[in-house]
Amino acid sequence: MENTQEVLGNHNLAAVTALIYPNDRFNKLLLTKRSNTLDLHPGEISLPGGRKEVDDYDLKQTALRELEEEVGIDCNQVEIVGELGTFITNSNFKIFAFIAKAKSELEFRINYEEVAQIIELPLDVLMDADCIRDDFWIVNGHMKFKPSFGYDGHIIFGATARILDRLVQTLCDKPYNL
Secondary structure, eight states, X not given: OTTOOSEETTEEEXXXXXXXXXXXXXXXXXXXXXXXXXXXXXTOEEOSEEEXXXXXXXXXXXXXXXXXXXXXXXXXXXXXXXXXXXXXXXXXXXXXXXXXXXXXXXXXXXXXXXXXXXXXXXXXXXXXXXXXXXXXXXXXXXXXXEEEEEETTEEEOHHHHHHHHHHHHHHHHOOTTO
């Protein structure tokens, strides 16, 4: 992935971080509710991340830069422990998803221009079958079932839900010593 171009084929490149950290004796996953003032996906639940910038050396740097810009977490506070693959969005992005764990206790500093709210999803809730749903969608005139997640009054759908679905499958297979 080093020195990947900003646009790969017809897709804009982006990267997100599935950050797992301890809080109140439980491992949690950091999610954000996007600001309603954003042009793309306003008000949706997402993982911290965003578009690759020209100055980003690679997509890992993109993910870590966005983590700091959105919620104030310095790259020295986390360790990338895995990758979840790539995900295509309906807004023409190819998202690379990384798994990270906190090296120390975290204190969030929200950038309210990008993030309206932080959502701390307990991993045990994410891993519970009651959290995941198969939603029915019409895509290009065809019926499709796609994963979504419900937590604390929030519905997590789209690319974020597909990434979380892959995260659940990955953690069931190998928990990264969390």
